[in-house]
Amino acid sequence: MKLKVRNDTFFKLSTKQSSELGEAEKVLVNKDTEFEVHSHAPAENNHVKVALADATLGPEKRNTWYIFSDHIAIQGNEPNNRPDDKEKPSPERTDGFKLPGFESTFYLSNPIIANSKFTWADATKNGTRIPVSKEIVEGIIKIAKAMDEVNTLLGNKPIIVNSWYRDPVTNQRVGGASASRHLSGDAVDFVVEGIHPFDVYDRLDPWWGNRGGIASATVFTHIDARGYSARWDYGF
Numbered sequence: 001m002k003l004k005v006r007n008d009t010f011f012k013l014s015t016k017q018s019s020e021l022g023e024a025e026k027v028l029v030n031k032d033t034e035f036e037v038h039s040h041a042p043a044e045n046n047h048v049k050v051a052l053a054d055a056t057l058g059p060e061k062r063n064t065w066y067i068f069s070d071h072i073a074i075q076g077n078e079p080n081n082r083p084d085d086k087e088k089p090s091p092e093r094t095d096g097f098k099l100p101g102f103e104s105t106f107y108l109s110n111p112i113i114a115n116s117k118f119t120w121a122d123a124t125k126n127g128t129r130i131p132v133s134k135e136i137v138e139g140i141i142k143i144a145k146a147m148d149e150v151n152t153l154l155g156n157k158p159i160i161v162n163s164w165y166r167d168p169v170t171n172q173r174v175g176g177a178s179a180s181r182h183l184s185g186d187a188v189d190f191v192v193e194g195i196h197p198f199d200v201y202d203r204l205d206p207w208w209g210n211r212g213g214i215a216s217a218t219v220f221t222h223i224d225a226r227g228y229s230a231r232w233d234y235g236f
Contacts, residue, residue, distance in 0.1 A: 024058065077234060
């Protein structure tokens, strides 16, 4: 994986404003500088925590830094990230169920948000993957809003959801990355009727910008709401 610096920016030892940090706690990195990356993940205050794979910076030669999310882009697939979520769920459950952090009873036929074309059946693989925390539910709601925008952007063509929320056991079983956004609920792998996944990727890439990840395979497109730009090709 590769990190590209999009603006002159500070690599920092915390997510504080650079003006609040001492000179030994930050390193100025110029626009268009590139690094190989071992790992990356969202951090608080609109930052990304990045572990560099082939470089150390600063007086203490550190490889792990916090960077303002708008100032970088990640390119390339994570190791061993080849999801194949073809599991066929059992028939849809008809009973109501509860979601963490909410008092209402939900049904699989309910839209995730009002007037959405995407339901809790889409997000939970027909009720076989019920979220275990309020944060995951919030992630599902967040990306559902984006999926409705995707639907409009692509001409309201039918969209088939391949994979949405995945619990850790399921994620490992289907070949997802160890830090997959599907674990947080804010990622969807999907197919748009009549549009090749590569073309879906090309149309969504500039529109989604630094709001999250976009990736393509020959059989689906991935979108997530991690909060910074990440782009890759699954290679299959």
